[in-house]
Amino acid sequence: MNETIGHDQAIELIPWFVNGTLSGADHELVERHVRQCLPCRAALQEQRQLATLVREHPTISLTADQGFERLMERVDDDVSHSDGREVTRIPAWSSLSNRWALAAAAVLVAVLGATTWMLTLDPGTSRDQEFVTLTQNLNDGTVRLDIIFAANVTETEMRALVRDLAGTIVSGPSAAGRYTLRLDTAAIDASELNDIIDRLNHDDRVRFAGRSFIEVEFE
Amino acid sequence: MHEQPQAQPQRAHDTEDDADLALLRRTNDGDRAAFHALYAKFYHPLLRFIYRITGQLELAQEGVNDVMLVVWKNGDAFGGRSKVATWIMGIAYHKALKSLEKARRWSDRVTTMDFDNSTELSATIPEHTTSTDLKDLLEHGMKVLSAKQRAVVELTYYYGYSYEEIAAIAGCPINTVKTRMFHARAKLKNVLPSLGRDELQT
Numbered sequence: 001m002n003e004t005i006g007h008d009q010a011i012e013l014i015p016w017f018v019n020g021t022l023s024g025a026d027h028e029l030v031e032r033h034v035r036q037c038l039p040c041r042a043a044l045q046e047q048r049q050l051a052t053l054v055r056e057h058p059t060i061s062l063t064a065d066q067g068f069e070r071l072m073e074r075v076d077d078d079v080s081h082s083d084g085r086e087v088t089r090i091p092a093w094s095s096l097s098n099r100w101a102l103a104a105a106a107v108l109v110a111v112l113g114a115t116t117w118m119l120t121l122d123p124g125t126s127r128d129q130e131f132v133t134l135t136q137n138l139n140d141g142t143v144r145l146d147i148i149f150a151a152n153v154t155e156t157e158m159r160a161l162v163r164d165l166a167g168t169i170v171s172g173p174s175a176a177g178r179y180t181l182r183l184d185t186a187a188i189d190a191s192e193l194n195d196i197i198d199r200l201n202h203d204d205r206v207r208f209a210g211r212s213f214i215e216v217e218f219e
Numbered sequence: 220m221h222e223q224p225q226a227q228p229q230r231a232h233d234t235e236d237d238a239d240l241a242l243l244r245r246t247n248d249g250d251r252a253a254f255h256a257l258y259a260k261f262y263h264p265l266l267r268f269i270y271r272i273t274g275q276l277e278l279a280q281e282g283v284n285d286v287m288l289v290v291w292k293n294g295d296a297f298g299g300r301s302k303v304a305t306w307i308m309g310i311a312y313h314k315a316l317k318s319l320e321k322a323r324r325w326s327d328r329v330t331t332m333d334f335d336n337s338t339e340l341s342a343t344i345p346e347h348t349t350s351t352d353l354k355d356l357l358e359h360g361m362k363v364l365s366a367k368q369r370a371v372v373e374l375t376y377y378y379g380y381s382y383e384e385i386a387a388i389a390g391c392p393i394n395t396v397k398t399r400m401f402h403a404r405a406k407l408k409n410v411l412p413s414l415g416r417d418e419l420q421t
Contacts, residue, residue, distance in 0.1 A: 013397075
């Protein structure tokens, strides 16, 4: 074979010459070039050593059995929820968020009737009417969010998400699977809170996220 | 050059792949024992691969199950145009990148996460390091690479894939695979200057 390969092409193919996956023809071309090219011979030696290092890099020693058990719990969970008992899989996430957003907006307009009401919390008067301001934190200086996690979210993922938010679950799950989360960060303004909620609602782990509304009770 | 841009790797006769295919077909029929065997076979390769891309063990552990859940549910989507292993690694590749992106999105907002194990800790390469252990240097070097560059290096040298197979796994053109490897080699050369000079003392 009189065909030759250019230096740039040869040096590009060296990693796959090293791992032995080049086609017969390409392997021969690279091999012939390397014999005559000092920089390529140097590159070949480098890559052989790199390959050795990568192959000898320690693997993680965990067993597959526990992982498989957790996986089959998810599989069985999916199966049990597809028998009509409870619909937990939401195929169109964006449509759900829109439905929730519209519903929440309608409730706000109907119940509150205005854009701001002051919140007064008096633990001693548990039957007082309670309203939530749209733009202010609660009197105790924290912010609360309501979250419903996606059906296939594992406990590890839930804890990771809560940790990512620097939050604490303070109640839940409700019958609908809603958790209330308290954010333990410093004062958050409305814009930041909206950003957080928006990110959550675009997270595959979350079915719904929104500001937490304290339940209103009347005497 | 004998190159086929964006070529799919041929599914040549391969004993190991035949065995994987048999397990996958039984899995598609709901055979949990077959699925368990497939899971056990791919667990460590997937765990290492996803960990290499994301740099986070927790993400890697969950990532393995995310990938195998796809295999369980969508095994019949395997078209047979590649090896079973290539198909599974392709799912893992995209899941890992997505997982890494999500983790990064949250780290941008919340500073409380511990990212000691996160990837790409620094874009700069230190001129001097107190560690002469090549494996430590490799670990550092791999963190300097992008996730996609890390994936190419791992797939080439640890998993032994051809560049055509890597292109199929990553869903990108062959030239992109070569370019990523080119840049990865250059970055690793900076971190591992002794590569190629003497015999490795490992």
